[in-house]
Amino acid sequence: NNIEEIRGLEKCHSLTYLSLSHNRLAAITGLENLPIRTLNLSSNQIEKITGLDRLKSLQKLDLSSNKIASLEGLEEHDALETINLENNQIAELHELEWIEDLPLLRVLNLLKNPLQEQRDYWLVAIFTLLQLTELDLKMISVEEKVAAVNKYDPPPEVVAAKDHMTHIMYSMLQPQRIFDSTLPSLDAPYPMLVLAGPVACGKRELTHKICRQFNNFFRYGPCHTTRAAYFGEENRLDYYFVSQEAFDKMVNAGKFIATYKYSGYCYGLGRDTVESIAREGLATCVHLEIEGVRSLKNTYFKPRYILLVPMNKEKYEGHLRRKGLFSRPEIEEAVSRVDTYIKISQDVPGYFDAVVNTDELDEAFTDLNFLVKAYLGL
Template sequence: MSKNNSPRNSQSKQLDQNNGCLSEKQITQNLSNLGRTAIGTKFAYLNLSLPGLSLNDINLLAKFRELQTLDLSFNDLNDLSVLSELPFLLNLNVSNNKIEKLFDFLPSNNLKEADFSFNKIKEIGNVSNFHYLQTLKLNNNSIERIEGLEYCQRLKHLNLAHNLIKRIEGLDNLPLISLDLNSNQIKRIEGLNPLKYLRFLNLADNMIKSLSGMPDKHEFIEQLDMEGNRINSLSEIEYLTGFNLLRDLNLLSNPIREVEDYYSAVVFKLPKLIVLDRQKIDSKDKVGSTNLFHPSAEYIASRDHMTNLIFNIIQDHKVRESTLPNIDSPYPILLLSGPEGSYSSEMAIRLAKDFPEYFDYVVTYTTRQPKTNDNDKANYNYITMQDFENDVTQGKFICCNEYFGDWYGTQWDSIESVAKQGLACVINMELESLLSFKQTYFEPRCVLILTLDKKIQKKRLLDSNKSESECEVAMNRTEMYAEYNRQHPGFFDAVIESDDAEKGYENLKKLVLNYLGVANNQEQKDSYDDNSLSNHRQLSMIQSSRHKEQLNERSDSFLPSNTATGNRSQMSHLSITSLSQIYNQNLRLKFGSAPAQLLTKGEQAEKSLEKRASQIKKQFDLNNVVSAKSQLSQHQHLMSKQAMQGTVSSASWNKSKLNSRNENFENKTKGKNDSS
């Protein structure tokens, strides 16, 4: 039996006759969902829908005790006492009526959902008897205070939007999942700590200025709507950082949106957000926010490298012959890197002094003020910030980095001046500059110097007049260096512990001697210390026969790695060792300041290479001739085969023309052979 297809106009006429009183005929026409009753002993219609009929008297419903779902929305009701006769009612909708009192009827056994929205209710009253209530909608009323809900232990969804509520209260111990308080008169967030299971919170269109009342850590909040409030500072976002499941945040129509980089700042502080201000956050937004507020070391280095490269390119062209890369080997540079207190700068300076025939120390430019422990500008060239910026714009810097508000950088001219002396550079720099330096065409050897004992590092820092905050930063950077080395194996060619400064330096010196191919026994070391260049050349000639064995004995960590940034190939490493063999390991030979005897050997080696190249060229020309004849023979064979099979027409197969081409080709090849 269908009860829902009756025309509305007939119901309207009947209502006029009944003066708003519910009739039995209206009920029978709108019943639905035939099923078993709550007791299960019989069948009955369980749903009744009577919306928009201007009803004001529904006493007839007392006869339909088996109803479970009742819709009386959009009527003129103000008395619901008859609902006390419906003990099995589960879902009730009396929205858009004239009800002034909430639940003015005895509770049913299992009422779960009740919709009293758009009525004239001024107070909630005591609803503690409705133990099974799960959803309560009281939006668009005139309620001024939240009360009477303390014993609704199953209430999960509460809607109190568009009321006159001024405080968040009376919600203790409620298992609420969603709470809607938008469009009230709330000025501050409070009373939310007991709501441990809250997932959806709507506080839009209130007068809230701060998020300080949010719980410190909340495990389940997924969606927060704060649109139309008075939040004006990015610092307020810090109160939301403990919400690990927060995915949707709405701050539209708040003064905070006028703050510069607002969107990126919120995305950065809340990295797990998916939707912000009703706009989906994509991967580009997240990467951009990270690069803006907490860029990685690689990003900073790339940005610095591009800045210096562009400013260098737009300057007048200048060829740096001394450091220009070539087919034999890159210009040799040794980079020592480590945090303050690791003794890396002291090792770099000492290394240049102990190996004056091979290295010179490259002094870094800085904008910081000189300190008492800086010895006659041995460590830095001090310039003003204005001069530093001018040098950057003039393309003078290879790499720069900021540390504690001061800028440090290495200039092209500093390396060029060392290279012109025929020496290799030894440089000390921070990790950020090292990453930038490795993006140039240089292929430096990089050694990490670390002090693992924090007490020793702090003592060194305090002895160098560092403040407590500077000491803390430097010690934290030690862990950063160590972590970067763990995450990027092969980036550093070697790692040296410097808890014992003297022992650490000895290990570094052994590494350098190994790199140079110089033996490390005392007699040969004494010979190296002799200023006589002839003795040094004799020592190098003895060692050249053992050079291949020394390559195998070197520390693997100091060999080039394909995983390092600014990779060196194996060919470049071998070319350096070959240079040592041919030119008796004098690094200055390549830069034009070696003795004449060694230059003669170099010239002989160059002539030998030119002679060999000429022989290879001749052989290459002969091979081309033989290859061309072979290809012609194969072509003739293929054409004849196709002609026999009928795939080539007689017009295309002209033997006389082919013979003519053959003779011409043989004449040409014969001429090439004669010229060769």
């Protein structure tokens, strides 16, 4: 037909199926408040998805073979189950965000759109629209959904495992030698103490105090990091502060035992750091975020893990604000991670060997001192 405008349907109060395909429609109009469930407007000249706002019962929509470049206009249609947009002009992957919150959407067809040519289109589309069961006339497998999640929002354990495999691969490319941390006995694991907890919970201070208190047993092992030093921190004493380029070179040279990312920065426990301490006949003491703990647990090292956590979150939040080092989002993130640490400790018995409340650092040091003495048999 040659219909150019939709008119005269306003009294069709029982209309649930409408097909106006193969016409000359340039816009969607005249469908307000109709109980349409299936709408076919394929093979027209439509450029924008408009005029569908009041079709609250819409379940199936066919807009294939038009000139549509954006999915804007579909975001409020919670009843949509099937969308066909084959042979249009959708070019950007971020357009999928307009429909990512449609709870009932199961079938989407984007064949013959420019965005299909983008790298990783298939996995990005699946990850953005995990509710889909069919994409581009192909059924989506469970394995593909898992692959998409592991690539774009991997569980922490997957991230840690991938980091570990990276370090193994690069270390195997280096000249092989016997590490001091495997001596004097291959059967007894090298002793290491890891203090874990959220940012600025006192783990830096407690780590240094423990190493001073037990200097015949422990030496502090600074991690490398790409972030800048906070006020009061010193290079080589608290961290090795390095550029991203230098950090990446160390990764490629197999220099790290474990690495992790936190708040947009990279952290890594260096192989040479641990080996230099082991050569002195001492155990290594480090402090890490939970991401670092996950990474280190993939290695052959068997440290004692002690969780340092502020139980009074209001007091902890006030402490972070007074330090003046963190933005509001960073403070909110740090406070929320307190629950994450506690949940891991409760849900996975034995994940940490002990838990110490850091609301009062003097009391925390007393508790920590007692634990370390017990570990050392003193």
